[in-house]
Amino acid sequence: AQSVTQLDSQVPVFEEAPVELRCNYSSSVSVYLFWYVQYPNQGLQLLLKYLSGSTLVESINGFEAEFNKSQTSFHLRKPSVHISDTAEYFCAVREDQTGANNLFFGTGTRLTVIP
């Protein structure tokens, strides 16, 4: 069975500092990986996704995530955070097999950027 672990429930970081939000998953088959961001009182928005090919994927707002198959990880990073990055971030996994309709979410990491 799939599972997604986000070890850090809260991450405070100063503005312009780098940040890493960790995500590990378990699955016996190939997977698709996603990071979603949720701003207060809003739904989840797709930040980036890994489907295949290059293990490093980037978003338009400076975030990047690296797929590491051997460590079953998909950590999210940003070299310099802004106040506007304050939000909750969710890692999600779906198995690459027929009938795998479910998207499994981690419990989320609340990123707070401190001025």
Add this chain to the structure above:
Amino acid sequence: NAGVTQTPKFRILKIGQSMTLQCTQDMNHNYMYWYRQDPGMGLKLIYYSVGAGITDKGEVPNGYNVSRSTTEDFPLRLELAAPSQTSVYFCASSPGTGYQPQHFGDGTRLSIL
């Protein structure tokens, strides 16, 4: 584009009451989903649908019902509201499964008192 629209945004129910959470999407997506989000628990799938007339249970379906009579609409029904159903409910849609990401509505915040 409106995307995924959920109504109402907020609702307070008494124990034992019933209500329907509405969800509609204008992207002609075949797949639709209902999640609940509880603090520190992430999102849990309640029900999903792969097309009009087809629904299936997710991880936490007890106490809920769904129907999918059209591609656009996927209402979630609570028949006998219980305090354990206090949560934020999100509807989502996607054009397919696999690598296709899901598009989320803004949620319905429901309190059962």
